[in-house]
Amino acid sequence: xxxxxxxxxxxxPLVGPADxxxxxxxxxxxxxxxxxxxxxxxxxxxxxxxxxxLAGGLPDTEAFPRAIFDGIVSDMGSEYLAxxxxxxxxxxxxxxxxxIAILMSHEGAHARVDDxxxxxxxxxxxxxxxxxxxxxxxxxLAEGPTYPGAVPCFTAYGADVTHIPLDDDGMRVDxxxxxxxxxxxxxxxxxxxxxxxxFQNPAGVTMSLARRQRLIEFSHANGLLIIExxxxxxxxxxxxxxxxxxxxxxxxxxxxxxxxxSKILAPGVRVGWAVAPPAVLRKMNLxxxxxxxxxSNLTQRFITEYLRRHDYREHVARVNTLYKARRDVMLSTxxxxxxxxxxxxxxxxxxxxxATLPDYIDTKALQAKALERQVAFVPGEAAFLDGRGKSxxxxxxxxxxxxxxxxGIGRLGEVLTDFCALHETLHxxxx
Amino acid sequence: xxxxxxxxxxxxxxxxxxxxxxxxxxxxxxxxxxxVIPIEADQHLVRTLRExxxxxxxxxxxxxxGEDGTVQEILxxxxxxxxxxxxxxxxxxxxxxxxxxxxxxxxxxxxxxxxFNKDAFSKMGAADTLPEMQQKLGLPLCVKPARQGSAFxxxxxxxxxxxxxxxxxxxGYDDRVLVERFxxxxxLAVSVVMAPEPWAxxxxxxxxxxxxxxxxxxxYTPGETELRSPRDVDDDIIQExxxxxxxxxxxLECRGITRVDLILDDDNHLWVLEVNTIPGMTxxxxxxxxxxxxxxxxxxxxxxxxxxxxxxx
Numbered sequence: 001x002x003x004x005x006x007x008x009x010x011x012x013p014l015v016g017p018a019d020x021x022x023x024x025x026x027x028x029x030x031x032x033x034x035x036x037x038x039x040x041x042x043x044x045x046x047x048x049x050x051x052x053x054l055a056g057g058l059p060d061t062e063a064f065p066r067a068i069f070d071g072i073v074s075d076m077g078s079e080y081l082a083x084x085x086x087x088x089x090x091x092x093x094x095x096x097x098x099x100i101a102i103l104m105s106h107e108g109a110h111a112r113v114d115d116x117x118x119x120x121x122x123x124x125x126x127x128x129x130x131x132x133x134x135x136x137x138x139x140x141l142a143e144g145p146t147y148p149g150a151v152p153c154f155t156a157y158g159a160d161v162t163h164i165p166l167d168d169d170g171m172r173v174d175x176x177x178x179x180x181x182x183x184x185x186x187x188x189x190x191x192x193x194x195x196x197x198x199f200q201n202p203a204g205v206t207m208s209l210a211r212r213q214r215l216i217e218f219s220h221a222n223g224l225l226i227i228e229x230x231x232x233x234x235x236x237x238x239x240x241x242x243x244x245x246x247x248x249x250x251x252x253x254x255x256x257x258x259x260x261x262s263k264i265l266a267p268g269v270r271v272g273w274a275v276a277p278p279a280v281l282r283k284m285n286l287x288x289x290x291x292x293x294x295x296s297n298l299t300q301r302f303i304t305e306y307l308r309r310h311d312y313r314e315h316v317a318r319v320n321t322l323y324k325a326r327r328d329v330m331l332s333t334x335x336x337x338x339x340x341x342x343x344x345x346x347x348x349x350x351x352x353x354x355a356t357l358p359d360y361i362d363t364k365a366l367q368a369k370a371l372e373r374q375v376a377f378v379p380g381e382a383a384f385l386d387g388r389g390k391s392x393x394x395x396x397x398x399x400x401x402x403x404x405x406x407x408g409i410g411r412l413g414e415v416l417t418d419f420c421a422l423h424e425t426l427h428x429x430x431x
Numbered sequence: 432x433x434x435x436x437x438x439x440x441x442x443x444x445x446x447x448x449x450x451x452x453x454x455x456x457x458x459x460x461x462x463x464x465x466x467v468i469p470i471e472a473d474q475h476l477v478r479t480l481r482e483x484x485x486x487x488x489x490x491x492x493x494x495x496x497g498e499d500g501t502v503q504e505i506l507x508x509x510x511x512x513x514x515x516x517x518x519x520x521x522x523x524x525x526x527x528x529x530x531x532x533x534x535x536x537x538x539x540x541x542x543x544x545x546x547f548n549k550d551a552f553s554k555m556g557a558a559d560t561l562p563e564m565q566q567k568l569g570l571p572l573c574v575k576p577a578r579q580g581s582a583f584x585x586x587x588x589x590x591x592x593x594x595x596x597x598x599x600x601x602x603g604y605d606d607r608v609l610v611e612r613f614x615x616x617x618x619l620a621v622s623v624v625m626a627p628e629p630w631a632x633x634x635x636x637x638x639x640x641x642x643x644x645x646x647x648x649x650x651y652t653p654g655e656t657e658l659r660s661p662r663d664v665d666d667d668i669i670q671e672x673x674x675x676x677x678x679x680x681x682x683l684e685c686r687g688i689t690r691v692d693l694i695l696d697d698d699n700h701l702w703v704l705e706v707n708t709i710p711g712m713t714x715x716x717x718x719x720x721x722x723x724x725x726x727x728x729x730x731x732x733x734x735x736x737x738x739x740x741x742x743x744x
Contacts, residue, residue: 044446048442050474362603365584365600365604366603368444368583368604371442371444422552422599422602423599425553425556425558426561426596426598426599427558
């Protein structure tokens with residue numbers, strides 16, 4: 001029997017469309033709360049070949065040295081074969097958690113090995129932390145815009161998200177305090193704040209030290225739980241690293257810290273982690289047991305051995321050089337090609353630029369037009385839960401070569417200029 | 432039994448919808464005993480078709496490229512009979528402006544509207560006609576890209592100042608834009624089998640749950656729209672819906688099975704909005720629902736479509 005036979009046999013008895021409605025009444029409310037389908041269908045086209053995609057958040061994996069990879073994989077085969085192929089503990093491989101504690105100390109954050117939970121990518125860390133705390137209808141605070149990948153988690157668990165605006169110094173903590181007070185007055189104190197203080201996705205901005213301190217003070221005074229997501233902290237091109245909220249919390253237990261190897265090493269290994277007080281970690285551990293029992297031992301071992309033998313900071317420095325050059329090209333091309341009415345952030349690290357266009361431009365329509373010219377980005381609406389962000393866009397510079405960035409931004413600039421000109425003719429008597 | 436190439440995917444905005452339609456069609460064709468060759472409508476389409484040598488092509492593409500006569504022209508050249516309408520009929524149906532003009536001549540009731548392409552605004556100052564347009568058609572208005580499916584780029588205009596923005600938004604999806612009087616009412620869909628003596632499947636009503644009109648979300652998210660048989664509508668209106676739907680499909684000279692979208696207004700007048708030459712075949716689509724209500728089932732619809740496959744020349 002060839003594989004074709006198997007496929008056709010297994011397909012034949014499947015449920016046809018006429019009967020599929022039977023599931024509608026059975027879908028859980030969690031399954032029904034998915035991402036907007038217009039957005040999903042728009043984004044599906046961006047994955048096609050020939051499209052210059054500034055929509056992704058992809059690190060450049062070609063920068064990873066082949067010799068290092070081969071060396072580790074070969075040694076894993078001789079030294080750790082059986083254990084790498086085995087199940088592991090839910091909280092993750094001890095050897096790796098030790099390495100993570102060392103790695104975090106390089107960022108000035110001091111975590112206890114026992115407070116670390118290995119997750120399957122940073123995404124699982126977000127999912128676990130939200131599911132651990134949020135009931136349907138609970139008030140939650142997040143930056144506005146927030147990480148588009150966190151939006152489905154918020155939606156799935158029924159979080160009622162209030163967005164806190166950002167400026168060049170990151171989240172407006174003063175506005176957070178106002179929003180918090182308002183929600184408390186309504187009898188709905190926020191369960192938690194989800195924030196990316198460093199090179200925020202999608203905005204690219206970083207929270208200033210003064211705001212970090214003020215946020216921690218506010219958190220301590222009011223008992224506001226903070227989920228600090230820090231995937232990009234080391235992807236820094238200039239300036240000095242600021243202390244993490246986790247460190248500023250000083251062990252008071254008001255910050256759950258999340259990070260990942262996706263941006264500093266490789267997203268393909270799907271290894272991230274969470275640091276939380278034991279009581280919280282136990283709940284997250286139970287959630288992870290239900291989700292996937294444990295993360296892959298194979299890739300945990302790979303990372304452990306990599307961290308033991310090599311200085312990951314050399315790799316980070318290598319990709320940072322690459323990304324900085326790409327960011328520079330993106331910003332300078334935007335300067336030349338985008339209309340004067342557009343504004344955008346100037347990230348000093350991370351992977352993204354956030355551009356805001358005149359409010360008459362809907363970036364979903366712009367995306368449709370841009371796709372005709374084979375360029376893609378993320379429409380800003382994907383970064384909000386309340387329909388805002390219509391005139392903004394997220395542009396990624398890490399995953400695309402300098403030449404393609406120039407070409408892609410150039411085409412985008414033409415589409416934009418066209419839109420602006422058309423708007424002028426459509427609103428001739430505008431004051 | 433035939434070798435049937437199922438064309439799906441493609442680069443249009445409705446790619447995902449097409450993939451869902453295509454999968455359902457493939458399953459049905461396999462159940463009917465045909466040899467199924469799934470084909471992605473990408474840049475290698477012609478080469479793939481030449482190599483696959485199908486007896487017939489089942490076009491499960493939606494939107495631009497697949498529903499507008501492009502793929503149909505390719506199949507004409509390759510002399511592979513295909514499901515659905517021919518080249519010209521596809522072009523006519525895809526373009527809401529062309530359809531409307533033809534409907535007017537043939538006596539198919541359609542909401543009044545005006546259409547402009549981008550150049551009219553950028554080179555001939557057509558924006559100065561917006562006040563007249565608004566005055567003649569009255570508010571609210573519905574602004575649509577001329578050639579785009581699945582309600583992409585459609586905006587309702589309720590305030591006088593919002594027309595320009597709505598046109599700009601629609602221009603993202605097509606260089607030609609239709610400004611139409613918005614007719615409030617119930618949303619009906621009639622699927623027409625364009626056999627030598629055309630006949631209509633039962634009328635299906637789409638009831639959007641808590642939304643302005645039948646938009647993209649509602650169309651493809653299970654549970655957001657209720658599709659039902661409008662039992663409270665008088666039989667003569669149902670008959671009239673079938674009549675104008677057949678007339679509309681005939682006017683555009685469609686083949687295969689079409690789906691005609693109509694509005695039944697508060698005065699019991701019917702208005703044809705558009706004819707779809709490649710009706711959606713997803714789990715939440717109207718044609719499969721009509722087949723279910725008719726008691727003939729999905730597979731029979733697919734079999735009929737295949738039977739009606741042909742070439743223009």
